Amino acid sequence: MKSLIILFLSGSVFIVACAKNKIENSTMESVFKEINTNSDYTFYKNDSSILPSSPESAHTAFFRVRFNAKAASALTDNGKLPVNGTFPEGSIIVKDLYNTQNGAKVLYSVLKKDSSNPNSSNGWLWIEYEPNGKEIYNINDKGAGCISCHSNNDRDNVRLFNLF
Ligand code: HEC
Numbered sequence: 001m002k003s004l005i006i007l008f009l010s011g012s013v014f015i016v017a018c019a020k021n022k023i024e025n026s027t028m029e030s031v032f033k034e035i036n037t038n039s040d041y042t043f044y045k046n047d048s049s050i051l052p053s054s055p056e057s058a059h060t061a062f063f064r065v066r067f068n069a070k071a072a073s074a075l076t077d078n079g080k081l082p083v084n085g086t087f088p089e090g091s092i093i094v095k096d097l098y099n100t101q102n103g104a105k106v107l108y109s110v111l112k113k114d115s116s117n118p119n120s121s122n123g124w125l126w127i128e129y130e131p132n133g134k135e136i137y138n139i140n141d142k143g144a145g146c147i148s149c150h151s152n153n154d155r156d157n158v159r160l161f162n163l164f
Pocket of ligand 1: 052053054055056057058059063065093094095109110111126127128137143145146147149150157158159160161163
């Protein structure tokens with residue numbers, strides 16, 4: 001009987017762990033779709049040029065940043081989020097990353113505002129993908145390694161506005 005209970009308990013733990021993984025994977029997949037198939041993105045300062053990253057960046061040498069419509073609606077300070085402002089729920093910010101200015105995209109770094117999601121940190125989901133959709137930085141790492149660098153500002157953890 002005791003071993004049956006143990007078997008049952010470990011089985012439930014396994015099922016709960018699987019269900020949790022499933023939710024995380026489906027979020028990763030749906031966010032990847034959102035950054036690729038939605039056409040409602042606006043480039044920072046309406047400029048789609050690929051620029052050299054700042055020396056403070058841990059990312060690749062070149063980048064450009066785009067905002068979905070929800071995120072763009074908060075850019076009321078000459079195209080920037082006002083100081084002490086916050087992005088609305090559902091905002092998505094995508095950093096398209098390149099090794100050279102004319103080269104192919106090598107990575108996407110993504111922030112999605114989803115404060116009630118248990119994987120969010122500082123209100124954001126933190127994710128990175130290869131162009132084929134393979135996850136390089138997983139949401140369940142909850143921004144570890146990203147946040148120390150991204151939280152040094154008063155614009156909702158977004159670095160760009162004080163640098164460009
Ligand atoms: C060493 C500092 C550093 C680390 C670590 C870092 N970033 Fe960034 N990130 C930057 C800087 C600086 C920018 C501004 C653009 C630039 O200079 O390239 C930026 C820009 C971005 C942007 C565009 C929006 C914005 O904040 O400007 C996204 C999205 C992003 N990073 C996601 C991530 C994710 C996800 C991680 C962790 C996997 C991460 N970053 C780790 C420094 C960092």
